[in-house]
Amino acid sequence: MAAARPLQHSPAMRFAAIAVVLAGCFYNEASPLPDDFGVCTAPPDDTAGVAAPTWYRDVEAIVVAKCAGCHSDGGIGPFPLETYGQVAALAPMIRDAVTARIMPPWQPDPCCNHYLYDRSLSDAERGTLLRWLDTVAEGDPGDAPPVSPPPQGLPRVDLRATMPVPFTPVPQVGADELRCFLLDHAPIDVTRYITGFDFQPGARGEVHHVIVYAVDEDKVAGLEARDGADGRPGWDCYGDGGELTRGGDYIGGWQPGVQARLLPDGVGRELRAHTRIVLNVHYDTGHGIAPDQSAIDIMLADHVERVERGIPVGNPLWFVGDGMAIDANDPDASVWFAWDPSDLITKHASVEIHNVMVHMHELGSIGRVAILRGDGTTECLVNITHWDFHWMADYYFETPVRLDPGDRLYVECHWNNTAGNQKIVGGVRQTPRTLHWGTDEEMCGAVLTYSEAL
Amino acid sequence: MKWLLVLLLGCGSYSTYRTTRIVPPGKTVWLFGAQAAGAAAPGSGAAPLPELAIAARRGIGDRYEIQANGTLLPVRALETGSVELAGKARLVERGRWSLAVGAAAGYRIAESGGAIIEGAYVAAPLIGGVELGRHQLVLSLDAGYQRWYSSGARPVSIPFAGESLGFVWQLGRRWALLPEVGTGFTPTPNFMTTDSRLFHAGVAVLLTR
DSSP: OOOOOOGGGSHHHHHHHHHHHHTTTTOOOSOSSOTTTTOOOSOOOTTOSOSSOOIIIIIHHHHHHHTTTTSSTTSSSSSOOOSHHHHHHTHHHHHHHHHTTOSSOOOSOTTTOOBTTOOOOOHHHHHHHHHHHHHOOOOOGGGOOOOOOOOOSOSOOSEEEEOSSOBOOOOSBTTEEEEEEEOBOOOOOSOEEEEEEEEEOSSTTTEEEEEEEEEEGGGHHHHHHHTTTTSSSSEEOTTOOGGGGGTOEEEEEEOTTOOOEEOOTTEEEEEOTTEEEEEEEEEEOTTOOOOBOOEEEEEEESOOSEEEEEEEEOOGGGGBTTTTOBOTTOTTEEEEEEEOTTTTTSTTOOEEEEEEEEEOOTTEEEEEEEEEOTTSOEEEEEEESSOOGGGOOEEEEEEEEEEOTTOEEEEEEEEOOSGGGOOEETTEEOOOOOBOBSTTSBOOEEEEEEEEOO | OHHHHHHHTSOOSTTOSOOSOOOOBTOEEEEEEEEEEEEEOTTSOOOOEEEEEEEEEEESSSSEEEEEEEEEEEETTEEEEEEEEEEEEEEEEETTEEEEEEEEEEEEEEEETTEEEEEEEEEEEEEEEEEETTEEEEEEEEEEEEEEEOTTSOOEEEEEEEEEEEEEEEOSSSEEEEEEEEEEEEOSOBSSOSOEEEEEEEEEEEEEO
16 A cells, blocks of 8 residues: 555645746736837927917817817807807906816827827817917907818718607716617618718707617517606616626717718628617717707618727736726726737738727726737827816727737726715715726726728 | 627636546546536626536545546637646435535636637535435535636636536446536626526536446
8 A cells, every 4th residue: 555645745736836826927006118119209380270279260160170169059068169158257267277188088199009080189279278368359250261160971871760759857866877778760670781970859958978879679678667667768887887788789889069970982881680779878968958859860771891990909807806996095996908809800811900998997097908019019099197087988999090910908097085086975075995897886898899801 | 809808707627527526546537528507697698608627536545535626618719628627525425415625726828810718717615415325415515716818907806606416326336327517606807797697507417437
C-alpha cells in the first residue's frame, strides 16, 4: 500500500497557490490611452470671428443654426431666441452660458472627431457671438446673408407610428419622467429597410430625448400587460433600455435640435416583419407640463445595398458582482474595455462606422470611445469630458470611420461619486453609496452602428 | 459578449465527473468528456456553451488519488480553457455506500476578440456513492470560490455552492461512461439580478490503464 500524503502537502495545494498567482496575469488596470486622449490641448482662439459684428450681418445665422432648434416658440428651450429683440434682451444671460460653454449643449470634444448635426460653436462663431453680446448692434437688415433654416422632415414618409393616446408626464426624478409606449402603426407585414427617420414631438416643450426600437410580436403581449398597469398610458422605464436590451431592434433616437436623419445612400437598417414599434421618451417638465402625443416618421426601402447594424461594446464582467463597482465618495472611478468584434459581429469584414453613442447615468463624468488599430495607432470616435446625462445622444460621423479586422473598439467611462455630484430625488440630494451595474445605479457602454465598407 | 460570461460563471471543470471510487495505486484513469455549462440569472434565459474535458486521475494509495483536469473550447470566436489540480480522499466505505471528499484549485480563461476574462477558483466537493452492481450512482455537494479578473474591470468574487448527480456506467474492466448533471447557486448578482444559478451537463468516457 502506498503511503498516504496529507492533502495540505499535496500537489493540489501547491497548484492552488500557483493558480491564485496566475489569475490576473493578463489583468491590466490602467487604461491604454493617455488621459488627454481626444482632448483639445491647444487653447481656443479668442481672436477668431468678426471684430465688430452686427445681428443681421453676422449673428442671426449663428443663432438660427445653433440655438433656435430648441429655443423656438413652443420648443423645449425655456424662451425663444428667434428675433433680434428676443436675443438682445437676454444678452447677459446668454453671454454667461456661452462663456461657460453650457450652451449650445454639445458634449463631444471637437478635437476627437467631426459629426453631422453639430450644435457646437466654432471659435469664430463663439468669438463673433460673444463680441456681439457686448454691443448687441442690430445693423442693417440689408446686410443679412440668406438664412437657410435646416431642412424639415423626410423626403417621403412610408410608415408613421403614433402614441395611442395623449400622455401627461409627472415628475419622478427631479423634473424628469422616462416613459415607454407601444405605438400605433400599420402592420409591418414584410421585412423592409429603414433609410430615414424623423421624430415629431407632440409637446415640444417637454420632450427631452427619445429612443425608438422594434420588438418581436411574441413580446408585445408582455408589454401590453405593462401598458397602463399603473393607471397611466405606457409604463415606467426610468434608466431602462427596456426590450431594446433584450433583443429589440434599434430604429433611431432624437433630441431637440436634431433634424430628420437619412442614412447614407444605399444603406438601410432592417425593420423586421411582424415587429411592433416602442417609443422610450425622456420628459423634462421643468418648463411646464402638457399632454404629449408624439409620433415618428420612417422612410423605407424594399432592398438596400448594405444593411446597417449595431455593435454594443462593454465588458460582460461589469454586469457581475463588483465588476463595475463605483465606490462611494470616489471622485474618479473608471472602467475600460477593448475588443475586436470581427470574430463575433463583423465576421472578418471591414466595416464603416456611421454613428456612436456612449451610455452612462447621472454620475458619469468622462466617456470616450476609440479604435485601437491593429497597427498600433489610435483613432478617437467620441470623447466627452463633461458628461451630462440629460444631453446623452448618438453622434453621426461626417465621414464614416473604417474598422478593419484586428482593430479593437475601446470604451472608457468615468464617474464622480462624491457628495456634490449626487442626483436630487424629491428635492433631496442623495448620499453617496457604492454603485454597481443597474437601472437605478450606473452603466457603461457604447453602441455603434455600422455597415459593410465600400 | 454576454454569452461569454455565461460560460465563465458556469461550473467549468470544477472537479466534475465525480465518483467515490479511488483509482488503484499505480494506475491512471484517463477521462475524455464533452459538456455544456453556463449560468442562468433569475428571469432571463440561459445559453449553455460546450466544452471538451480531459483529465488524468492517478491513485496514490488505497484511499487517495490526485487529478489533473482540463477543459477547452477551441472556437475562434470564443476560446476558453481551464486547468485544475485536484485531490480526493475516500472517507468511508460501508457495503454499497461510500463517501469521499475532494479539493480542487484551478485557473480558467476565456478570450474573445483580444478581450480576456480569467480567474482562479477553489472547490471542495463532498461525494457520496452507491454501488449498483458494477455501476455507481454518485451524488455530490460542493462549495467553492471564484475570483475573476479582466483588464479595465474591477475584480469579481463569486462564492458558490451546488450539487451534482452522476452515474458511473461500467462498460467493462477498463471502460466506463459517466454522465453527470449539476446545478449551483451564487449570491453574486449577474446583470441586475440578486443572484445566479449555475448548471452543467456532460458525459465522459473513462479509461483505466
